[in-house]
Amino acid sequence: MIIKSAEFIMSNSEVAKCPKDTLPEYAFIGRSNVGKSSLINMLTNHKNLAKTSGRPGKTQLINHFLINKNWFLVDLPGYGYARVSKTSKKKFQRFITDYFEERQQLVLAFVLVDIRHEAQKIDLEFMEYMGENGIPFSIIFTKADKLKPKAIERNVAAYLQELLKTWEETPKYFVTSSASAVGRDEVLNEIDSTNQQMNALKQN
Ligand code: GTP
Ligand code: MG
Numbered sequence: 396m397i398i399k400s401a402e403f404i405m406s407n408s409e410v411a412k413c414p415k416d417t418l419p420e421y422a423f424i425g426r427s428n429v430g431k432s433s434l435i436n437m438l439t440n441h442k443n444l445a446k447t448s449g450r451p452g453k454t455q456l457i458n459h460f461l462i463n464k465n466w467f468l469v470d471l472p473g474y475g476y477a478r479v480s481k482t483s484k485k486k487f488q489r490f491i492t493d494y495f496e497e498r499q500q501l502v503l504a505f506v507l508v509d510i511r512h513e514a515q516k517i518d519l520e521f522m523e524y525m526g527e528n529g530i531p532f533s534i535i536f537t538k539a540d541k542l543k544p545k546a547i548e549r550n551v552a553a554y555l556q557e558l559l560k561t562w563e564e565t566p567k568y569f570v571t572s573s574a575s576a577v578g579r580d581e582v583l584n585e586i587d588s589t590n591q592q593m594n595a596l597k598q599n
Pocket of ligand 2: 431432433446447453454470471472
C-alpha cells in the first residue's frame, strides 16, 4: 500500500470526543517506550508525525492520524509506566480501556512488544484482557535492529511458546524496526487487506 497522505487530526483524553467518522481505525498499544509512536512515523514515512521520546510516558492522549483520507492510525499512551502519579496512571489506564471497549471504529489493534525481552506479565495480561473483550489484535515485535537474525528467531519462538501456555492459537505477528523500516510492507499489507475486507462487508 502506498501512503499518499498522513495528517494529524486530534488528541483526546475522552473516547466520546474522538472523530465521529466511521472510517476503520488501527490502534497501537503496548508498554511505554516500546516504540508505538516511532512505528507510526515509520509506517507513514513521516519523521515527526507522532511525537517520540527516549523517556517513557511521552504519549499521554489518544491521537488520531488520518491516512490516505480513508482510515485512521491511533497512537495511544503506554501502559505499565510506574513513574507517573497514581491518579494520572489510573486515568491513562482508564482511557485506554474505555477506548478499547467503546470505540466501534476500531477494527484491529497492534500490541507492541520489545523483541529483546522475554514475555512480560503486563503484556500477557493485556493480551488476555483483549481476548476476554473480543478485541482482535496482532502482535508487533519492535526494535528488531537491536538483534541479530538468529536472536530474532529465537526470541520470537520463545514468545510464541509462552503464549501457547494460555492461548490455543497464537495471534498473527510482525517483526519490525522503526530504525530500518523492516516489517513496514507487512504491517501496511495487513491493514490494506483488513480495509478491503471491511469494504466488502459494507457492500453486502
Ligand atoms: P510512550 O509514548 O512513552 O508510550 O512510548 P512509545 O511506545 O511511543 O515509544 P517511542 O516511539 O516514543 O520510542 C521510545 C524510544 O525507543 C525512542 O528513543 C525511540 O527512538 C526508540 N525506538 C523506537 N523504535 C525503535 C526501533 O525500531 N529501533 C530502535 N533502535 N529504537 C527505537
Ligand atoms: Mg508514544
